[in-house]
Amino acid sequence: MDSQDKRGGGGKKPTLVGSFGHAFQGIFYVLSSERNMKIHACALIIVVITGLYVHLSQVEWCIILILIGAVISLELVNTAIEKTVDLITDRYHPLAKIAKDAAAGAVLVMTIIAIVIGCMIFLPHILP
Numbered sequence: 180m181d182s183q184d185k186r187g188g189g190g191k192k193p194t195l196v197g198s199f200g201h202a203f204q205g206i207f208y209v210l211s212s213e214r215n216m217k218i219h220a221c222a223l224i225i226v227v228i229t230g231l232y233v234h235l236s237q238v239e240w241c242i243i244l245i246l247i248g249a250v251i252s253l254e255l256v257n258t259a260i261e262k263t264v265d266l267i268t269d270r271y272h273p274l275a276k277i278a279k280d281a282a283a284g285a286v287l288v289m290t291i292i293a294i295v296i297g298c299m300i301f302l303p304h305i306l307p
């Protein structure tokens with residue numbers, strides 16, 4: 180497959196705006212197709228609204244935003260790995276299982292850490 184086939188757009192290198200467009204297409208695809216990403220998006224909205232309500236400090240917002248970025252980014256990479264594995268094989272393969280399980284594990288680790296740190300930040304604001 181040459182570059183023309185890959186890009187499906189006459190083989191030209193995408194413009195900067197075009198590259199952003201592809202990135203947004205990836206985000207919208209994962210958001211619309213992956214249940215876990217929808218859960219992360221709902222959690223993000225709840226966290227941001229609660230953060231505004233309890234008036235988080237600037238440092239607390241920075242930590243929360245880093246955690247949100249890390250979880251969302253890992254979920255995007257997890258989907259990329261899942262799709263790449265599915266592209267390579269539609270049969271059971273132990274290496275495919277390891278690749279998918281490890282990618283899912285990365286999301287889980289970061290999500291647990293985000294929940295723990297989120298509790299450490301929010302609970303002192305919420306508890307009397």
Ligand SMILES: Nc1ncnc2c1ncn2[C@@H]1O[C@H](COP(=O)(O)OP(=O)(O)OP(=O)(O)O)[C@@H](O)[C@H]1O
Nearest residue numbers: 213215261268269270271272273275276279280283
């Ligand atoms: N080709 C394969 N070979 C071996 N095991 C596989 C294969 N495809 C999937 N699996 C196993 O099934 C699990 C679920 O895979 P699937 O592709 O359905 O991901 P998913 O359910 O969309 O995952 P997630 O819930 O993280 O988005 C994988 O974590 C892996 O253990």
